[in-house]
Amino acid sequence: MILTEASREQIREKVSQYPDRKSAILPALTIAYSQTGYLNDEIYREISQVIRVPHVEIAEAATFYTLFPKLPVGKYLIQVCHNISCALLGADSLLAYLEQKLGIKKGETTPDNLFTLVTVECLGSCATAPMMQINQDYYENLTGEKVDRILEELKAKA
Amino acid sequence: MFYSPVITNAAEVASSDRLHLFRYVEDPDQSKVEIFEAHGGYSAWKKALTGMSADEVREEVKKSGLRGRGGAGFPTGMKWGFIPKGSSKPRYLICNADESEPGTCKDRVLMERDPHAVIEGMAIAAYAIGCHQMFIYIRGEFNHCIDRINAAREEAYARGHLGKDIYGSGYDLDMVVHTGGGAYICGEETALLNSLEGKRGMSRIRPPFPAVEGLYACPTIVNNVETLATVPHIINRGADWYRSMGTEKSTGTKIFSLSGHVKRPGNYEVEMGFPLKKLIYDPAYGGGIRDNKKLKGVIPGGSSTPMLTPDMIDVDLDYESLADAGTMLGSGAVIVFHEETCIVWVALRLIRFYRHESCGKCTPCHEGTAWLEQIIRRIEQGLGQPGDIELIEEICGNILGRTVCPLGDAAVMPIQSAIKHWRDEWQYHIDNKKCLVKTNFEFQ
Numbered sequence: 001m002i003l004t005e006a007s008r009e010q011i012r013e014k015v016s017q018y019p020d021r022k023s024a025i026l027p028a029l030t031i032a033y034s035q036t037g038y039l040n041d042e043i044y045r046e047i048s049q050v051i052r053v054p055h056v057e058i059a060e061a062a063t064f065y066t067l068f069p070k071l072p073v074g075k076y077l078i079q080v081c082h083n084i085s086c087a088l089l090g091a092d093s094l095l096a097y098l099e100q101k102l103g104i105k106k107g108e109t110t111p112d113n114l115f116t117l118v119t120v121e122c123l124g125s126c127a128t129a130p131m132m133q134i135n136q137d138y139y140e141n142l143t144g145e146k147v148d149r150i151l152e153e154l155k156a157k158a
Numbered sequence: 159m160f161y162s163p164v165i166t167n168a169a170e171v172a173s174s175d176r177l178h179l180f181r182y183v184e185d186p187d188q189s190k191v192e193i194f195e196a197h198g199g200y201s202a203w204k205k206a207l208t209g210m211s212a213d214e215v216r217e218e219v220k221k222s223g224l225r226g227r228g229g230a231g232f233p234t235g236m237k238w239g240f241i242p243k244g245s246s247k248p249r250y251l252i253c254n255a256d257e258s259e260p261g262t263c264k265d266r267v268l269m270e271r272d273p274h275a276v277i278e279g280m281a282i283a284a285y286a287i288g289c290h291q292m293f294i295y296i297r298g299e300f301n302h303c304i305d306r307i308n309a310a311r312e313e314a315y316a317r318g319h320l321g322k323d324i325y326g327s328g329y330d331l332d333m334v335v336h337t338g339g340g341a342y343i344c345g346e347e348t349a350l351l352n353s354l355e356g357k358r359g360m361s362r363i364r365p366p367f368p369a370v371e372g373l374y375a376c377p378t379i380v381n382n383v384e385t386l387a388t389v390p391h392i393i394n395r396g397a398d399w400y401r402s403m404g405t406e407k408s409t410g411t412k413i414f415s416l417s418g419h420v421k422r423p424g425n426y427e428v429e430m431g432f433p434l435k436k437l438i439y440d441p442a443y444g445g446g447i448r449d450n451k452k453l454k455g456v457i458p459g460g461s462s463t464p465m466l467t468p469d470m471i472d473v474d475l476d477y478e479s480l481a482d483a484g485t486m487l488g489s490g491a492v493i494v495f496h497e498e499t500c501i502v503w504v505a506l507r508l509i510r511f512y513r514h515e516s517c518g519k520c521t522p523c524h525e526g527t528a529w530l531e532q533i534i535r536r537i538e539q540g541l542g543q544p545g546d547i548e549l550i551e552e553i554c555g556n557i558l559g560r561t562v563c564p565l566g567d568a569a570v571m572p573i574q575s576a577i578k579h580w581r582d583e584w585q586y587h588i589d590n591k592k593c594l595v596k597t598n599f600e601f602q
Contacts, residue, residue, distance in 0.1 A: 017334045019248070019291070020374055025356035026339050030298060057356065064358040064517075065339025067298045083260045084461055084507045085417035088495055090601030097601070121342065121511050122260040122461075123299050126417035126491065127424050128164050130601050136301045140163055143602040 003046045007035045011050045024051050025061045029068055039068045066120075073116040074109040076154050079133045082119040085126035094130045094142060095119060101151060114158055115151075161270055161302040164263065165424030170442065176403050177411055178391045179384070180427040183271040189306055191313035194274040200319050202390035206282045207327050210393075215286040219389060221397035223409035228254055228345070228382030229460065229489045231408075231477050234389075240369035241287050241377045250378040251284040252354070253294040253386055255303070256338050256345040260461035260511060261491030264413040264425050265383035269296070269303035272387070273310035277333065279386030281320065282393055284331055287379050291332045295350055298338045308335050342515035346563045347380040349517065360517045361563035384413055404430030408476035408487075418494040421445035430476045434458065434466075437475065438494055451496040455579070459488025461508055462568030464575035485575070500593040501580040502538045505573050509534055512569030523566040526557040530573065537584070540591035547577060547584050 003011075010031045015024040028047045033039055039062055048055040062068060069077065078098065082091045095117075099105055102115050109116040125131040128140035139150055168184040171177040182188040182197055194200070206215050220235025241249060253276065257265040269276055276294070284292045296304050311333050314320045322330045336354055338344050344353045348362035351373050372378020388410065392400045401409045408430040417423045420438060422445040428437065434456070438444040447453050456466045458475070464485040466473070473483045480487045495504060513527040530553055533546055554570040561567070577584055586594045 020355065022356035023336070023354055026353065027337065029339065030337055053356070061339075061356060061358060065298075065341055067338075067340030082507075083511055084457075084504065085261055085423075085493055087507050088418045088493075088499065088599060090599040093599065094601045121514055122258060124257045124263045124266050124297070125162070125164075126261050126263045126493070127415055128162060128263070129417060129423070133299060138162070138302070 001046065002036060002043055003032060003050070004035060007031050008050050011047065015051055021051055022053050022057065025053065025058055026065070029058075029062055029065070033068045037069075038072050039070055074113050075158055076115050076134050078115055078117045079120040079123075080117070081121070081123050081125065081129070081131050081133075083122040083126075085122070086129040086131060089129040091119075091130045094132070094147070097144060097147060098132075101147070114155065162263075162266065164267060165422055166267065167424070167426045167428075167442065171427055176429065177427050179268070179275075179387055179411060179413060180425075183267060185271075188272050189270075189274070189310065191274060191310070191317055194272075195317075198394070199274050199390075200278055200317075202393035203278045203281045203319060204325055206393050207285055207329055208325050212286050212288055215282060215393065218397050219286065219392055222392045222400040223397075223404075223407070224385065224388055224392060224400065225408065225477065226382055227384035227388070227412065227490070229259065229462075231487060234381065234385055237369065237381075238283070238287050238379055240367065241379065242370055245377055247376040248291065248374075249287050249289040250373045250376060251280060251287060251289040251292040252347075252350065252373065252378060252380045253280050253292070253383060254345060254347065254350060254380050255294050255296040255300070255307075255383050256350060257300075257383070257489075258297055258342040258345050259489045259491060260508075261415060261417055261457065261493040262460050262489040263415045263417070264490065266300060266303055267413075267425050268383055268387050269300070270306050273303075273306045274314065275387045275390065276307070276383055277310055277314050277319070279389040280333070281331060282389050283379065283381060283386055285329065287377075289379075290330050291334065293334045293336050293354060293373075295336050295338060295344070295354055297344075298340050304335065304337055311335060341517075342511075343517045343563070343565060346565065349563065350380060351378065358517070360519045361565075363562055405474075405476045405478070407478050412475070412487075412490050414475065415489075415491045416444050416494070417491070419448045419451070419496040419499070420494050421448055428475070431474045431479070434471050434473050434475055434492070437492060438471070444494070447494070447496050449496075451498060454495050454497045454499050455501070455504075456495075457491075457493040457572060459486045460491040461493065461511065462564075462571060463488045464571050465579060467579050498596050498598075500538075500587070500595055500597040501576050501583050502534060502587050503593065503597045505576045506531070506534045506538050508572050509569060512565065516565060516569070520561040520563075520566060522557045522560045523569065526553050526566070527569050529553055530569070534573075537587050540587075542588035542591070544588065546588055547581065551577060 014027040044058040171180040187193040344359040353359040
């Protein structure tokens with residue numbers, strides 16, 4: 001069993017809110033992901049048992065949405081927005097700066113398994129560009145100095 | 159205190175008796191229910207529920223001329239009127255908070271800083287269509303908005319604004335907070351319905367329209383966050399007051415998200431019909447172009463709307479004026495770029511996004527956007543071939559109007575306009591295997 005009883009209870013609570021239990025699939029994936037930090041077929045099976053819908057329907061939904069990494073990532077998932085408003089304010093150079101600071105390329109994880117660096121599409125932070133999301137949090141109006149501080153703080157917390 | 163540091167024109171709004179959506183968005187306590195109530199919050203909901211019939215609410219909103227702020231601009235009151243009379247099925251109201259159109263960051267501010275205003279608007283809309291269970295579909299990345307809306311929902315229940323027998327009227331209303339999985343397409347209302355039903359977010363063929371067969375095949379209305387946040391003001395102050403703002407056909411106010419190469423990117427609430435040039439250059443808003451460079455182009459209504467050149471920006475920000483200028487108001491996301499921006503570079507950023515977000519249902523969109531990205535990328539990399547521009551135009555023509563949902567159109571319209579306005583620059587890029595202008599944006 002991967003999902004904890006607490007996660008299962010949260011999923012059951014979600015199921016009770018909807019007229020149709022299938023609607024709890026996306027919330028269940030979110031709950032599972034926030035517990036584990038990744039999703040895989042075994043997790044889909046466990047969710048399917050809790051919600052009581054066929055496993056294939058969980059997998060079908062999960063593989064459509066980008067929010068849930070299907071491969072293990074580092075402790076901190078750094079997502080740099082590279083869409084137009086951020087790109088106009090230097091998102092590409094922000095990415096290059098992060099690659100240089102972390103010593104990894106986009107799509108890679110640092111050897112200490114602390115940081116994974118990826119690019120993502122618009123996160124709705126267009127008037128506070130450039131920006132990145134790290135796990136649950138947004139970091140906006142980024143400068144080199146801010147990025148240095150954020151990375152130091154995360155390293156210290158780890 | 160505030161999660162997002164985004165600039166707003168709340169001070170201007172607070173000193174105006176016309177602007178209203180942003181009045182309290184710089185008040186860090188506005189998200190608390192007592193403060194919201196002290197600022198007149200939930201009075202419109204009470205007024206509607208205890209003093210007006212559902213038909214009266216709908217008529218007032220219809221008369222106000224309010225149009226959907228998510229992008230399509232469809233008259234809100236009329237949309238509500240499409241719910242079939244006499245159907246015994248449950249009816250659903252969904253607040254579309256899947257804000258994902260590149261350039262758009264306005265609904266996020268409302269949810270984060272004035273979450274009860276969104277809930278109040280939802281409640282009034284729900285009552286107007288006879289709905290007893292309403293949903294808000296928030297994009298999954300907006301963790302802070304999700305927390306704020308969840309907290310506000312609990313407060314609203316605790317204070318009797320939601321739940322059973324609200325204000326002693328006998329009316330019951332429940333609210334479910336639903337979070338998305340990171341898919342732009344789910345902002346399209348039929349894809350949103352599929353997603354809310356636990357399926358892949360793929361659009362549905364219309365008809366049947368959601369008002370007739372929507373969520374769980376029941377009559378459903380989907381409205382944008384800003385649209386719903388406007389409704390309480392119309393109920394409190396009347397349709398005539400609302401109509402007194404803006405233009406005859408584009409009434410009221412609108413929040414514009416200004417981003418890109420301006421000195422003061424931010425969210426600004428202005429009356430419909432506000433001059434685009436003023437929004438970009440006035441020190442109270444955009445403050446002009448960064449580093450005092452020359453303007454090259456503007457995408458006026460979110461990344462899916464046709465671009466404007468500097469000689470086209472003497473235009474007013476309302477549905478009709480922008481349509482006359484060959485573009486659209488869309489979601490009100492104004493993206494500005496200056497002279498040192500390669501147009502092929504811009505086009506590549508945009509088409510990469512639409513290729514990524516195409517749900518894969520319609521062949522013209524899922525194949526076409528991938529081809530467009532490949533061709534535009536090779537031009538950008540200096541590998542363009544003679545005839546590539548014509549090839550792009552042909553593919554665009556074969557996507558436009560040939561898909562179930564508007565994502566296909568959204569992908570090609572900015573590309574078509576980029577070629578129309580800057581064709582020589584595309585040709586230069588192919589002939590010389592490099593950009594006509596330097597594009598090298600450093601972050602600070």
